[in-house]
Amino acid sequence: MKRLLQIAVSALALGSAPALAQDVTITNARLVLGDGGAPIEGGTVVVRGGSVVYAGPASGAPTGGASVDAGGAWVTPGLFATVTSLGLSDVSAVSESNDISARGTPFSAALDTATAINPASQHILVHRASGITRAATTTMPAGSIFAGQGAIIDLDGDANPVMQARAFQMINLGEGGAQRAGGSRVAAYALLSAALREAQALVGKSGIPQTTEITKDDDVLLTRFDAEALVPVVTGRQKLYVAVERAADIRAVLGLKAQYPRLDMVLVGANEGWLVADAIAAAGVPVIADGLTDLPETFEQLGATQSNAGRLARAGVKVALNASTMQDPRRLQQVAGNLVALTRMPGATGMDWGKAFAAISSVPADISGMGGKAGVLKPGALGDVVMWDGDPLEVGSVPTRVFIGGVEQNLENHQTGLRDRYRNLDESARPKAYDW
């Protein structure tokens, strides 16, 4: 019994021991900085105290300390996945394990994603092993047009996944928002307008908010707590992610800035963005675009094309790739690679390799308020470094080593356990259950 207790105690200690950031120097890398540029052959990256102190040609690197020879392997910043639900569910179709949306709650804008992130989620472990080191993760709208407040998280699996709580509010102003607002875009705009007016009235006030609840039948579309949660949106202290697809809807959303000049907006989806690319660029609003959506799945995206992201970027719009419409965020690299493929297709507009990689690293980080910190290798950035077994945008390439904040990560998870168990089907000695 005593021995058992000892084991339990030491296991506990192991689990809770804070992982220490290592000083890491990686040399002889095909080094990708994530800033949109081309890879640097024979590059060196140096991480000290959890942060990058150098990334570039070997010639300029500080000397001293042990180093890892990458042997020419690709080395990149960690990928930044944006608009994900990482950490919010175990199995999305198992409702009790799923915190992505809550149809039964009266709250909407007040929902705070940071309260539910599970750093031990298998999805976090699987995506970490896919080279994603940071993510913007959010609840999704259910009862109202407001999704709630998303968080910026890391994927290192320690006790503190949340880097920034309440980093952005998300709202749907397309067909989805219209349905949730009661059945029309007009209703969605009326609700938005009322909500922002209530929020505006609360600016600078403290104590219990004095606002009117907006309800319809049994549905609560806006509580006073939601109105209060929108105060940082109207004052521009919290970003507003607007999910919208149709060209006309995008124009209407851009027009909101006339009425609420302090809104710090980001468009999400924007499948018809290419039709209004100049207007988006002129407004200086970034876009988190679906990479490969090319079907008129709804009437709000009749003009969908895989060239959308490339055309937006060409017009001068800051474009990141949207993980929420992918089968899983670990497809970010594949989607970015497909945008490179488009550069070889007559009539299509894609992105060159460096820009495509930036669209899944530095650009989404920048849009998330993590510019210069995440998704990029440069002095002062977080020590998120990934070494790959091949071209990171090529299908089939996976990380061989992942560092988050200078801490080397374990790349094992439920899937690797199954993989190792079923390397063969031999049960001649014992059943598979003994093989672990």
Add this chain to the structure above:
Amino acid sequence: MLSNKKLRVRLGAFATLASALALGACATTGTAGGTAGDAASTEGDDKKFAAMVESDGVFASTYKPYPNIATALKGATIYDGRGGMIENGVIFFSGGKIVSVGGPDTPIPADIAVFDGTGKFVTPGIIDIHSHLGDYPSPSVQAHSDGNEATSPTTPEVWAEHSVWPQDPGFSRALANGGITSLQILPGSANLMGGRSVTVKNVPARTVQGMKFPAAPYGFKMACGENPKRVYGARGRMPSTRMGNFAVNRETWLGAINYANDPKAKRDLGKETLVGVLKGDILVHNHCYRADEMALVLDMAKEMGYKVSAFHHAVEAYKIGDLLKENDVCSAIWADWYGFKMESYDGIMENAAFLQREGACVVIHSDDKNDIQRLNQEAAKAQAAGLRLGIDIPDATAIQWITYNAAKAMGIEDMTGSLEVGKMADVVLWNGDPLSVYSRPEKVWIDGALMFDATNPKMRPVSDFELGQPGEGDVK
């Protein structure tokens, strides 16, 4: 949406009334002749009524290969679909059929169209064994939701082709971006027995008959596990459990066997399909995620006397690769889908490689209007996962997963799925290695007719739905 419908009904009250009357008239006529197929009528002038039977060719294919010219591709790397690879190869097709395939010295006639394939790759037309294009078309509005007759747990009487909307823009995306030349369109998985599938050539057509793959056998869609028990359990009816799933299936098969053995039985559309399965004319495609359930299905198939052609979405197939090999059943799988529902929790990237290690048949499928545009990339992912464990699957074999193996499980492997002399000239010329994310189809031929050419904007099919809409004829 609901209130919209109400509004429409109110506005159109008069029209509704009129059409209801018309419908009534129609129904009356229908009653008089409706059962005529079952037995001869002796009424009046002794005219006998009889419906055609399947062997008469009901809903027959009207597809004919489009005009084509003798064509040769020279200098490309050719994957033949059966595991063979030819560097600097030559393929020559004429009259819609493949005439010769070989190395650089393969003779070709003078005065034919010759394309330089240097640096490019040639594969058979890609085949998706699991699609719902047309049955769940774009735009995916409720009015288009035609893939699941989810009103009874067994609907063997329905045929997917009766739901296919040939104007689904998804067909053209699958052609242009995925090099898809043939696909199987299946009913959904709400039901234990969802109905017949249809195999089509991926050619734009005004009617589904104009797409139907001539002489392709029908498939029969079945589904294990969570979906049927959830859909019907939620309605308080059987099945609500996995054991209920099996009980309903077995009872239904027994009914079909009794029907087959009863020479006096009245025609029954559902049982005709089930008997087609028992005879081996219709191939079973069984949606089934979990290894243990697949093993039970194999025993049920033995008990009732039919064969499973392929398990679809078989995310746990890797746990029973030996059993699947022994039973000669293909596994139609994704490369990386996992964890979205309980029965997909054990999905791993090595599924295909582990099956290949056992010598079992692997097919990579999409079940998705987007992934059907990239089956080549999905195959590449599954191949790479194997290589990381030392399972070295040749590129030509990975291509076989999305060509010949799919054709085999669909029963069309004697006609398409590989580049062999005499077979249909379903051919894709890729602008690079098809197992790379950076490659796309440059040209696609179906039965020797050029149906897509990336270098010619007018060679991109545009469905009726897309005419006059934003982005008509865009690269997509």
